[in-house]
Amino acid sequence: MDVHLIDGTYELFRYFYALPSARDLEGREVGAVRGVIGSVLGLINRGATHVGVATDHVIESFRNRMWRGYKTGAGVDPDLLSQFGLLEEALTALGVVVWAMVEEEADDALAAAARIAGDDPAVQKVLICTPDKDLAQCVRGTRVVQWHRRTNKIVDEAGVVAKFGVRPVSIPDYLALVGDSADGYPGLTGWGAKSAAAVLAKFEHLEAIPDDPSTWHVNAANSGTLARTLARDRKLVMLFRELATLRADLPLFDLVEALRWTGPTPAFREFATRFDAAVVGQDKRGR
DSSP, X not given: OEEEEEEHHHHHHHHHHHSOOEEOTTSOXXXXXXXXXXXXXXXXXXXXXXXXXXXXXXXXXXXXXXXXXXXXXXXXOHHHHTTHHHHHHHHHHHTOXXXXXXSSOHHHHHHHHHHHHHTOTTOSEEEEEOOOGGGGGGOBTTTEEEEETTTTEEEOHHHHHHHHSXXXXXXXXXXXXXXXXXXXXXXXXXXXXXXXXXXXXXXXXXXXSOSOGGXXXXXXXXXXXXXXXXXXXXXXXXXXXXXXXXXXXXXXXXXXXXXXXXXXXXXXXXXXXXXXXXXXXXXXXXX
16 A cells, blocks of 8 residues: 655645635635645545645644744734634545644654554555655655655655755754755854765764864865864754754554545535635735
8 A cells, every 4th residue: 555645734835825815605715725625635536545634733833942943823824824724624524634733743743654654564655745855854765755746756765865965864964954944944154055965975964973074085165164163063053953853753643544545524515515615816916
């Protein structure tokens, strides 16, 4: 069997900006949820049997207590924020397993689900349906992969190395050095994608990088400056790595069979009627 793990938060954002506004008969925005539901149903109709969707029930998580600049819900369009709960309700009514995250993030749930499913010998392939670079750390060989559904691109372990220059196990270290603007932490001054990849391709993890750059023997420009920055900010970069490390130990489910889709619940009829009756209006650029 194949297991499909969907980043519901990413999908909700994607459809909110890709589709025109659609409001139900009570005037509430439902266009993005309608888009995600149609996408998940399309996946099921094409043969997906075991499906789980992770969402950020709230934008903030435990990481906001670790780093003040970590991403929040500030600036998110109210019409988008209002659909988070609706998405979870509609997916549950559809009969799909939903992990609505509060203390942790949707990415943590995807990582944990990928670990559990990947450890099951009955599973042939785990497809983590998101382009989020954080999830690259969960890729294992050709069995646990990322699937960029919008471009229909599969990224296995060789694909991670080709894109980042490091193996999946080093992705949190890589992100700690280069930073992640989407999540709100800056990385270390002077460290870019090429230098981080060159050093981590040899040493794999931050704590293994020697203080003396003459022992690195890697193709990294200004290695002396990089070494001084790393030595000065080791405590900070270790914090960034902790922010980047997904919590794959969450006990989401015991058996992969719990993800099997067996059809919609009776409650889904009401959602389908509501979405079908929605009035489509202008797109997000006001056209």
